[in-house]
Amino acid sequence: MRRIEIFDTTLRDGEQSPGVALNAEEKLQIAHQLGKLGVNVLEAGFPIASPGDFEGVRRIAQEVRNVGVAALARANAKDIERAWEAISGGESPRIHTFIATSPIHMQYKLQKSPDEVFEQAVQAVRLAKSKVSDIEFSAEDASRSDVDFLARVFTGVIQAGATVLNVPDTVGYATPEEYAAFLKAIMERTTGIEKVKVSVHCHNDLGLAVANSLAAVGIGVHQLECTVNGIGERAGNAALEELVMALHTRRDQFNVETSIVTSEIARTSQLVSRLTGMMIQHNKAIVGKNAFAHESGIHQDGMLKERSTYEIMSPSIIGVDVESIVLGKHSGRHAVQQRLADLGLELEDSHFEELFSRFKLLADRKREVTTADLFSLVDEQKEKTDQINLDYLQISSGTHLVPTATVGLMYQGQRLADAACGDGPVDAAFKAIDKVLGTQGKLSHYSLQALDGGEDAQGEVTVSVKFGENLVAGRGVSTDIIEASVRGYLQAVNRAYTRGWIEIKQ
Numbered sequence: 451m452r453r454i455e456i457f458d459t460t461l462r463d464g465e466q467s468p469g470v471a472l473n474a475e476e477k478l479q480i481a482h483q484l485g486k487l488g489v490n491v492l493e494a495g496f497p498i499a500s501p502g503d504f505e506g507v508r509r510i511a512q513e514v515r516n517v518g519v520a521a522l523a524r525a526n527a528k529d530i531e532r533a534w535e536a537i538s539g540g541e542s543p544r545i546h547t548f549i550a551t552s553p554i555h556m557q558y559k560l561q562k563s564p565d566e567v568f569e570q571a572v573q574a575v576r577l578a579k580s581k582v583s584d585i586e587f588s589a590e591d592a593s594r595s596d597v598d599f600l601a602r603v604f605t606g607v608i609q610a611g612a613t614v615l616n617v618p619d620t621v622g623y624a625t626p627e628e629y630a631a632f633l634k635a636i637m638e639r640t641t642g643i644e645k646v647k648v649s650v651h652c653h654n655d656l657g658l659a660v661a662n663s664l665a666a667v668g669i670g671v672h673q674l675e676c677t678v679n680g681i682g683e684r685a686g687n688a689a690l691e692e693l694v695m696a697l698h699t700r701r702d703q704f705n706v707e708t709s710i711v712t713s714e715i716a717r718t719s720q721l722v723s724r725l726t727g728m729m730i731q732h733n734k735a736i737v738g739k740n741a742f743a744h745e746s747g748i749h750q751d752g753m754l755k756e757r758s759t760y761e762i763m764s765p766s767i768i769g770v771d772v773e774s775i776v777l778g779k780h781s782g783r784h785a786v787q788q789r790l791a792d793l794g795l796e797l798e799d800s801h802f803e804e805l806f807s808r809f810k811l812l813a814d815r816k817r818e819v820t821t822a823d824l825f826s827l828v829d830e831q832k833e834k835t836d837q838i839n840l841d842y843l844q845i846s847s848g849t850h851l852v853p854t855a856t857v858g859l860m861y862q863g864q865r866l867a868d869a870a871c872g873d874g875p876v877d878a879a880f881k882a883i884d885k886v887l888g889t890q891g892k893l894s895h896y897s898l899q900a901l902d903g904g905e906d907a908q909g910e911v912t913v914s915v916k917f918g919e920n921l922v923a924g925r926g927v928s929t930d931i932i933e934a935s936v937r938g939y940l941q942a943v944n945r946a947y948t949r950g951w952i953e954i955k956q
């Protein structure tokens with residue numbers, strides 16, 4: 451069976467989703483998981499965009515092995531030099547350079563003639579080739595470009611050394627049959643196309659990103675670009691999990707295979723959702739909370755008699771273990787340890803003891819401790835290095851009260867406390883933290899969701915906070931949503947503090 455490559459751009463296009471801001475540490479965590487998932491290439495970022503982007507890409511290239519690492523660069527020398535600087539320490543680096551080729555982009559955005567664009571594309575690839583052998587060239591807005599002009603550009607960049615040609619549907623305008631016909635025409639008219647890989651990159655503005663990508667598979671492209679949970683600019687990109695599971699479940703139709711370890715899909719999806727703060731809609735294909743839920747009596751009856759009556763794939767194939775043992779307050783050390791091991795979350799003994807005592811506290815507060823809860827306990831364990839910790843929190847709030855919060859924090863062995871009023875209890879608590887520390891955080895994004903279903907689910911809060919010019923994200927989990935908010939805010943404060951973006955008054 452033909453192998454098709456998966457190029458993941460969660461950390462570049464996905465990271466461009468409105469409201470998402472990942473730091474280098476979080477990007478690295480996602481990159482390691484993408485490695486486990488088995489993607490062929492991961493696009494780590496756009497190094498010229500900011501020092502933070504550069505650092506994220508550099509660390510991923512250095513630390514994540516057994517997967518290609520790509521860095522994005524516009525078709526100019528400065529971008530390409532910077533991209534190369536970021537990935538040169540990698541095992542299999544790829545420079546991904548791009549320029550727009552559609553009449554509308556060339557005229558209004560670039561203000562360049564087609565000849566100038568052709569020249570710039572070829573020059574850029576030539577420069578990139580002087581640094582590294584693996585070069586991907588993308589013709590931005592390809593699907594709205596003139597076929598003959600695009601074929602001329604592609605022929606030129608192949609001669610200059612490009613190894614992968616990407617034909618993006620940048621604005622999500624294409625339809626499946628039209629896109630397939632367009633790709634076919636490009637492949638027929640480009641000289642040397644047989645020497646390179648052809649790639650597609652589809653956006654979801656009309657909900658057709660996955661359909662368009664699958665249509666491209668049918669005419670023999672070699673690489674699919676996608677993101678976990680379909681996050682990305684505007685309506686997002688083709689969703690990795692949907693593409694992979696469509697190809698897998700309907701191999702009879704597509705006749706291709708991928709290198710994806712499907713049992714890592716659910717875990718990857720959860721991790722990306724958690725760290726980006728982008729929630730997954732319940733009815734989302736493959737990874738939504740309801741994707742494998744059967745509600746109606748007729749369906750449940752059918753499922754009990756024979757699963758394949760209403761199930762085209764088993765949840766276990768994407769790593770959702772529906773029949774997993776339930777952990778609660780009667781669970782012992784061994785059961786918890788076993789479950790952590792099943793999830794690939796082994797901890798050192800001393801760390802495990804600490805986690806276990808927090809597990810017991812949590813089990814007292816809610817009936818069932820779910821997989822998501824365990825992940826968050828492990829996350830918290832990693833945050834133990836925080837400089838500023840919550841000591842206590844007291845809130846008064848009600849229909850006829852001015853919401854007031856008193857917050858006690860531990861900083862360098864000292865207990866610091868103060869109180870503040872606000873528009874609501876969360877606002878009051880954030881203001882109290884700022885008062886204690888002498889900081890001035892500006893909340894730019896706040897989201898709250900239940901970590902798992904059920905009436906006693908933990909609340910998970912994600913925040914983005916601006917300290918001066920710097921945006922930093924934080925996440926907190928608790929059975930109490932105000933406490934979760936405060937923990938999220940404190941995580942952002944700690945991150946800003948570690949980076950030297952804020953000073954703490956004593």
Ligand SMILES: [Zn+2]
Nearest residue numbers: 463620651683
């Ligand atoms: Zn894109």
